[in-house]
Amino acid sequence: MTSDKYLPAQAGLIPEWRTAEKKAIRVGMGEGLVELGAKHDDIVVLTADLGESTKVRAFAEAYPDKFLDVGVAEQNMIGVAAGIANEGFVPFAASYATFSPGRNWEQIRVSVCLSNANVKIIGSHAGVSSGLNGPSHQGTEDIAMTRVLPNMVVIVPADANQAMAAVEAAYNYKGPVYLRTTRPDTPNFTKPMSFEIGRAYIYREGKDLTICACGIQVWDALMVAEQLAIKGIQCEVINVSSIKPIDKQRILTSVKKTGKVVTMEDHQIMGGMGSAIAELLAEENPTQIKFLGIRDRFGLSGKFEEVYQKVGLDRSSLEKAVIDWFHYE
Amino acid sequence: MKSALDLAKIANLLRGDVLKMVYTAGAGHVAGPLSSADLFAILFFGDMIKFDPQKPQWEERDRVVLSCGHYCPVLYSALARSGYFEIGELKTFMQLDSRLPGHPERESAPGIEVSSGPLGQGASVAVGMATALKMKYGHLSKKEAPRVYCVISDGEIQEGQVWEAFNFAVKRQLDNLIFILDKNNIQIENYTSQLVSGGDVAGRLEAFGLHVTQVDGNQIDKLKEGLEKSKLVVGSPAVIVMDTVAGKGVSFMENKPMWHDKVPTLQQMKSAFEELGVMYD
Numbered sequence: 001m002t003s004d005k006y007l008p009a010q011a012g013l014i015p016e017w018r019t020a021e022k023k024a025i026r027v028g029m030g031e032g033l034v035e036l037g038a039k040h041d042d043i044v045v046l047t048a049d050l051g052e053s054t055k056v057r058a059f060a061e062a063y064p065d066k067f068l069d070v071g072v073a074e075q076n077m078i079g080v081a082a083g084i085a086n087e088g089f090v091p092f093a094a095s096y097a098t099f100s101p102g103r104n105w106e107q108i109r110v111s112v113c114l115s116n117a118n119v120k121i122i123g124s125h126a127g128v129s130s131g132l133n134g135p136s137h138q139g140t141e142d143i144a145m146t147r148v149l150p151n152m153v154v155i156v157p158a159d160a161n162q163a164m165a166a167v168e169a170a171y172n173y174k175g176p177v178y179l180r181t182t183r184p185d186t187p188n189f190t191k192p193m194s195f196e197i198g199r200a201y202i203y204r205e206g207k208d209l210t211i212c213a214c215g216i217q218v219w220d221a222l223m224v225a226e227q228l229a230i231k232g233i234q235c236e237v238i239n240v241s242s243i244k245p246i247d248k249q250r251i252l253t254s255v256k257k258t259g260k261v262v263t264m265e266d267h268q269i270m271g272g273m274g275s276a277i278a279e280l281l282a283e284e285n286p287t288q289i290k291f292l293g294i295r296d297r298f299g300l301s302g303k304f305e306e307v308y309q310k311v312g313l314d315r316s317s318l319e320k321a322v323i324d325w326f327h328y329e
Numbered sequence: 330m331k332s333a334l335d336l337a338k339i340a341n342l343l344r345g346d347v348l349k350m351v352y353t354a355g356a357g358h359v360a361g362p363l364s365s366a367d368l369f370a371i372l373f374f375g376d377m378i379k380f381d382p383q384k385p386q387w388e389e390r391d392r393v394v395l396s397c398g399h400y401c402p403v404l405y406s407a408l409a410r411s412g413y414f415e416i417g418e419l420k421t422f423m424q425l426d427s428r429l430p431g432h433p434e435r436e437s438a439p440g441i442e443v444s445s446g447p448l449g450q451g452a453s454v455a456v457g458m459a460t461a462l463k464m465k466y467g468h469l470s471k472k473e474a475p476r477v478y479c480v481i482s483d484g485e486i487q488e489g490q491v492w493e494a495f496n497f498a499v500k501r502q503l504d505n506l507i508f509i510l511d512k513n514n515i516q517i518e519n520y521t522s523q524l525v526s527g528g529d530v531a532g533r534l535e536a537f538g539l540h541v542t543q544v545d546g547n548q549i550d551k552l553k554e555g556l557e558k559s560k561l562v563v564g565s566p567a568v569i570v571m572d573t574v575a576g577k578g579v580s581f582m583e584n585k586p587m588w589h590d591k592v593p594t595l596q597q598m599k600s601a602f603e604e605l606g607v608m609y610d
Contacts (some may be wrong), residue, residue, distance in 0.1 A: 044461075068460065071500075076493035078452045083457020086435070086443070087465065091457075106447055107490070111454050115435035115444040 004229045012239070014191050017222070018161075022185035025216070029181045030055030032167030033092060037063045040171065042083050046093040048068060049079045054124040054181070074104040078119070079245045085118040086317040090171055096130075097123030097139025097180060101146050112176050113149045120170045120177045121146075126156075127266030128307050129216060130183040139180075139214040144271025146178040149243045153177040153197055154244040154275065156265075158218035160188045162241060165195035173197055182266070182303040190239075198267035200247035202254070206234035209326060210254045211259045215242050217264040217313070224319045227271025233326055236250030243273050248280055255268035255287050262290045262322050266313055269293040277305045290325040292318055331374055338606075339410070339547075340370035344578050345607035346406035346419055347489040354423040357431070361477055361482055362403035364513035364573035368480070368546060369407040371553050378478065382412035385439035389466075389475050392458055394443045396451025396491075397482035397511070398432040399590070405429045413440040416601045420590070447486030452508070455479035456498045459506035459566075476505045476560070484516030487526045492537065498566040499538035507559045508539070510566040511546065513575035515586040531570045537566045546571025578605050 014020060037043050037059055046068045051057040060067035070077045074095050081091040093100065100123055101108050112119045123146075126139040147154045155177060157163035157171065157259065163181060170177040177197075188301055190201075203218070204225050213221040218239045225235035236254050240246065261281065263274030273292040281287045292312070299307055308314040331339070343366045351357035367392060373378050378391040402422060408486045409416045414428070418438075428438035432446030439547035442458075445451040459477040466474040485491060498506055512530060514521045515561075521527055535541045540562040544555040559567035575589075576582030578600040593601060602609035 044464075065464075070493075070497050073493035073496070075449070075490040076456070076497055079450055079453020079490070079494065080457035080460060080497065083443075083454040083459070084461045085457075086454065087458055087461030089461055089464070105452070107450055110444050110447050111450045117435075 009202045012191055012193070012201045012203050013189055017187070017189035020187040020189035023160040023188040024183060024185050025157055025160055025163045025277050026055040026181040026183060028157065028163030028188070029122060029167055030058045031181065032164035033059040034062050035164065036168055036171055037066065043171065044068065044089045044091045046077050046091055048072055048074045048095045048099065049122070050095050054122060055297050056092070056094045056122070058308065059243060067248070073108050074099045078104045078107040079111050082115060082117040083120045090120065092120040092122055094122035094124060096137060097126040098137055098141040101142055101178065102139060103143050106228060109149055110311045113151045116151050118176055119172055120179060122181060124181045125183045126180045127182055127215065128294060128311055128313070129304050131304040132281065132301055136201070138299040138320055140268050140294050141271070142180060142272060143243060143267045144275070147276060148271070151176055152244065156180040156214040156241050156243055158215060158239050158241055159186065159190050161190050161192045162195060165193060166241070166306045169195040169197050180215065182216055189219050198242050198245040200242065200250040201239040202218060202236065202250060203239060204235065204237040206236040206258065208234045208258055208260070209322070210236045210238060210258045211264060211272065212238050212240045212251065212261060212277050213264040214243060215266055217266060219319055220315050221264050223315055224322060227319050228322065231323065240273055241278070243276050246276050246280060248284070250278060252285055255281060255285055259287065261287050261324070262292060265293045267293055269295050270273035274316050290321070292321055315329050330376060335357065336370045336375050336549045337367070339374050340366040341578060341605040341607050342410065343369055343406045344605050345401055345602060347402040348593060348598060348601055350402045350405070350419050350422040351592055353420055355592055356423060356591045357402055357592070358399040359514055359582060359593070360575040361397060361400045361511060361513060363579065363582065364546070364577045365400060365480065365511045366403055366577065367549055367552060368509060368511070368571065369403050371549065371556065372478065373407040373411040375553055375574050377553070377556055382440070385413060392442050392477045394451050394455040394458065394477060394479040396445050396455065397448060397485050398445030398451065400480065400482070401433045401537050402434065408440040410439065414438055425498055428491040452479060452481055452491045452494040455506060456494045456503065459498065459503040460501055461503055462499070463503065467498065471504070471563070474505055476507060478507050478509060478510065480509050483510060483512045483514065483521045483526055483530065486510065486530070487524065495534070495537045495539060502564050503566045503595055504563050505565040507556070508566065510568055510570045511573055512570055513573045515575040515589055517586070517589045519586055534568050534570065538565060540565050541568050541570060543570040543572065546573035547577050571600035580604060
């Protein structure tokens with residue numbers, strides 16, 4: 001594996017990353033599963049009546065014998081997945097994040113995590129970016145719920161390419177993994193490369209401020225960083241797609257250099273990726289942090305971009321929040 | 330082949346172990362392990378299941394899933410007495426660093442297939458295992474293919490997850506799966522029939538599409554016959570509704586919800602062992 005030391009930060013991005021084609025992260029996850037199914041015959045994919053919208057339907061069509069739709073029963077889905085894992089298969093169980101891990105958290109806790117069962121959980125429609133269906137269907141607490149569980153790995157891919165790689169990394173890892181995906185078409189801007197669990201990806205170097213982001217906020221963070229550069233603020237942008245385990249070394253090295261951190265995520269600020277960064281820094285290198293995310297409120301129905309404006313996750317709100325905080329501090 | 334009388338004696342040995350474990354730990358559950366001891370005697374000592382204590386991971390073994398995890402003292406006792414580990418280890422029940430925790434944890438000791446305790450979860454895991462076994466052993470005959478036996482309790486079926494599991498098992502036609510429902514009519518705070526899962530349980534299970542056999546779960550012959558018949562069912566999962574006596578074998582514990590999880594006194598222990606015809610050492 002080539003080290004960051006020898007590569008420019010932007011090596012992780014495709015050259016035309018600013019204008020990258022849009023593709024939903026959930027689609028990347030679905031395609032990743034189909035590719036994986038061609039290589040390994042021990043994969044089983046489960047869903048609770050949400051095969052199409054989680055995009056695991058493609059796997060069902062390619063490998064119908066390895067696909068189980070349990071009906072609208074997320075608790076049973078996780079138990080069945082655990083039983084299948086106990087027998088040596090590698091199950092991927094897909095639903096909306098708000099139902100799984102939302103509705104079946106205790107099943108995940110005991111049947112999966114306490115047993116260290118080799119179950120992969122795909123939570124789609126995460127964040128308020130899922131938009132139109134409203135807050136009951138927007139999973140804004142799933143990172144908190146999964147990362148608190150012993151034995152659980154938590155991965156939030158930044159785009160479809162990374163989702164495809166993450167699904168393979170999840171397969172190769174023995175133990176429970178949570179994979180978070182989102183609904184809207186968003187820039188597919190990272191270079192296709194293998195995904196390393198526990199590694200943060202630095203996409204831009206800077207000395208004034210570290211932006212830690214995950215999911216579709218990573219691309220926004222890069223765009224914000226370009227605007228801030230014009231104003232004389234040099235941001236280092238880190239894709240913290242592996243929230244647990246977290247890349248202590250890369251994050252600490254960056255923060256020791258910049259002395260300031262902003263976190264960006266489409267998730268409740270309480271318990272999310274920002275909290276994971278805060279826990280790390282509070283113990284190892286106390287640092288000022290600005291948390292940008294969902295601040296103790298529910299989302300609302302609306303188009304993705306409109307909802308983002310309302311909750312302050314659109315790019316201009318993010319940019320303003322970073323600048324205000326940077327100058328205030 | 331052990332006679333019904335032999336198995337009844339073994340069941341009382343298991344009951345004695347359960348009481349000793351709970352007494353020594355100063356905690357644990359009594360009534361359910363006692364009501365289901367005859368079942369565990371049949372499963373592990375009655376030539377009912379395929380297993381090899383020397384090879385707990387033997388691929389073609391039958392799987393015993395204890396979904397009502399609080400019954401674990403009787404499972405631990407059956408595993409120890411059938412040779413998975415030393416009987417002396419039962420003393421460590423619930424103690425720090427023991428392989429026999431307060432509720433089962435998968436593979437903490439050999440023979441423990443599934444983590445359970447939060448009711449309903451084991452039923453789904455058993456369904457998942459049976460689904461996977463169908464994928465792996467579809468080529469084997471019904472007689473040769475491994476089965477899953479899943480023990481659930483009548484309080485447990487108040488959890489909706491159990492019914493989700495039944496739905497899926499029926500849809501998948503899992504005839505390699507036998508649920509055994511211990512209908513002992515008590516739970517932690519009440520008689521089950523006075524709460525929400527009493528009444529015609531067998532009728533409801535039948536309506537869900539399971540093959541139902543209702544037997545007296547404390548009659549070795551009847552229960553054994555029911556289990557053997559359930560093995561032959563084709564095209565659907567089976568369930569044995571066993572009517573049992575909570576706290577069976579110890580008169581002052583029988584049919585009393587308070588003995589769901591009460592720890593006996595030394596005096597009560599002595600009198601219980603006398604009734605069970607088991608040596609108290």
